[in-house]
Amino acid sequence: MAKYYVTTPIYYVNDEPHLGHVYTTIAADVLARYMRMNGRDVFFLTGVDEHGQKVQQAAEQRGITPIELADQVVERYQALWPQLSISNDDFIRTSSERHKRAVQAMWQRLVDADAIYKGMYEDWYCVPCETYWTETQLKEADCWEARVCPDCRRAVERVREESYFFRLSRYQQPLLDHIRQHPDFIAPASRRNEVLRFVESGLNDLSVSRTTFSWGVPVPGDEAHVVYVWIDALTNYLSAPGFPDDRYQDYWPADVHLIGKDILRFHAVYWPCMLMAAGLPLPKRVFAHGWWTVEGEKMSKSRGNVLRPAELLARYEADVLRYFLLREVPFGQDGDFSYDALRQRYNTELANDVGNLLNRTLAMLNKYRGGILHGAADELAVDRALISDVESMQRDVDDALRAQGFHIALERINAVVRHGNRYVEENAPWVLAKEGNQARLDTVLYHLVETLRLVAMQLWPFMPGKASAMLAQIMNDEVNVSCWRMSEHGGWGLLTRGHQCAAPRPIFPRMEA
Numbered sequence: 001m002a003k004y005y006v007t008t009p010i011y012y013v014n015d016e017p018h019l020g021h022v023y024t025t026i027a028a029d030v031l032a033r034y035m036r037m038n039g040r041d042v043f044f045l046t047g048v049d050e051h052g053q054k055v056q057q058a059a060e061q062r063g064i065t066p067i068e069l070a071d072q073v074v075e076r077y078q079a080l081w082p083q084l085s086i087s088n089d090d091f092i093r094t095s096s097e098r099h100k101r102a103v104q105a106m107w108q109r110l111v112d113a114d115a116i117y118k119g120m121y122e123d124w125y126c127v128p129c130e131t132y133w134t135e136t137q138l139k140e141a142d143c144w145e146a147r148v149c150p151d152c153r154r155a156v157e158r159v160r161e162e163s164y165f166f167r168l169s170r171y172q173q174p175l176l177d178h179i180r181q182h183p184d185f186i187a188p189a190s191r192r193n194e195v196l197r198f199v200e201s202g203l204n205d206l207s208v209s210r211t212t213f214s215w216g217v218p219v220p221g222d223e224a225h226v227v228y229v230w231i232d233a234l235t236n237y238l239s240a241p242g243f244p245d246d247r248y249q250d251y252w253p254a255d256v257h258l259i260g261k262d263i264l265r266f267h268a269v270y271w272p273c274m275l276m277a278a279g280l281p282l283p284k285r286v287f288a289h290g291w292w293t294v295e296g297e298k299m300s301k302s303r304g305n306v307l308r309p310a311e312l313l314a315r316y317e318a319d320v321l322r323y324f325l326l327r328e329v330p331f332g333q334d335g336d337f338s339y340d341a342l343r344q345r346y347n348t349e350l351a352n353d354v355g356n357l358l359n360r361t362l363a364m365l366n367k368y369r370g371g372i373l374h375g376a377a378d379e380l381a382v383d384r385a386l387i388s389d390v391e392s393m394q395r396d397v398d399d400a401l402r403a404q405g406f407h408i409a410l411e412r413i414n415a416v417v418r419h420g421n422r423y424v425e426e427n428a429p430w431v432l433a434k435e436g437n438q439a440r441l442d443t444v445l446y447h448l449v450e451t452l453r454l455v456a457m458q459l460w461p462f463m464p465g466k467a468s469a470m471l472a473q474i475m476n477d478e479v480n481v482s483c484w485r486m487s488e489h490g491g492w493g494l495l496t497r498g499h500q501c502a503a504p505r506p507i508f509p510r511m512e513a
């Protein structure tokens, strides 16, 4: 069985989950569900990034140990994901033994490849962002006079310490070759160009150990050093599937790393170079999505506008949120979250279009035929046009999701729903019923129900609860859609003559202002 390995970033435990974390994880979940439905052996990984100075300091401020702080925040994440129907197969913590073992094995491979050497590190450092800055970078960002961080504008500190370095510079040309030979390696295209320009401008060796804090994985053979957070964090993608034991090869290389654009350089430059040095295969793709603002503003603790999942889930069902986030903004672009936009999208696309098609179809089927399908008689051109639209939708959704085009997939599914509603108007089943044109009435109703069934299957990865409810009415039975497979259930015409559907119960009631 072909495997599919999809990851989210591992999230820092010095803050609690918010809209941004929810977004990436939902996107990964849709891919995982879709690929399982298509018969792939899926490994969907998420987790948390627990080490580093920021976490150590946050814990100190609260008078607890780093692991106590991590335990508290981890619990939030682990409680949240089921509420959002996240179907991850594993959850990696960087404080776990299996992860430490993998990081040390990775380190050793880099040492064996002569890709790591000891030197002296001197630079400017922003503690809150865990980012080192060169003087040139500070000057370019107009932050040199004030000695502040270009990202967060807080004070940077001068640091000078003994450090191990990774020979990043050695991999500049191999990385450029790889990116050029693999046009799909970095997406979207704008990000790929950004990375190409960055790599072309030259790569400096990377400081990869620290002696200034202790909350991390010790460097093998030199315990005064801990492995710098990014080598530690990135290796999670290997430790979860079992590295260094051979079984990691069951899933590695990852099919796609989903990340936000903030951490593109780490995933599209440092990580592939580390892997090349270690003699390991590179991930097939890194997709960096855009940034959410809230009601036009950047989310920040100081503004007090950070959207927390509890607030969102108090207002909306998880499925509605899942749908909105992936439909509203083309994946890869920045977007703005607003309650108005959510309500509008929901009302037009889900309540008016999908909900309406389901309700009116099942209502007519029940009213005219006691809820029973009587199969399709002679098909007319309008019927064949509907079938072929459904079938081409399935192919288009497949193409879209293979390229992480969530919004394209949803728009394509919605187009079929609109087609279905037009088909109702054009064929006016109420007229057929009145005229007593039973054969034609049955044919029209059959096409509508089959369309809805296959639409619900395509919607399931996005809205597992809502789509299951749709299918429960269509099948007149509770259905466990996670066991459904496109190869088995995805073909047109599987509902048989005599099949009983349930009476409609509204699944997408209109949302008032």
Ligand code: ME8
Pocket: 008, 009, 010, 011, 012, 013, 019, 020, 021, 023, 024, 049, 233, 234, 236, 258, 259, 260, 261, 262, 263, 290, 291, 292, 293, 299
């Ligand atoms: O960077 N819009 O963790 P993190 C969209 N531990 N996505 C957002 C977002 C926003 N406003 N805010 C956050 C780290 N995200 C490291 C990663 S991976 C080996 C280590 C999402 O907790 C987005 O996916 O800061 C972003 O990349 C991630 O959260 C950053 O999470």
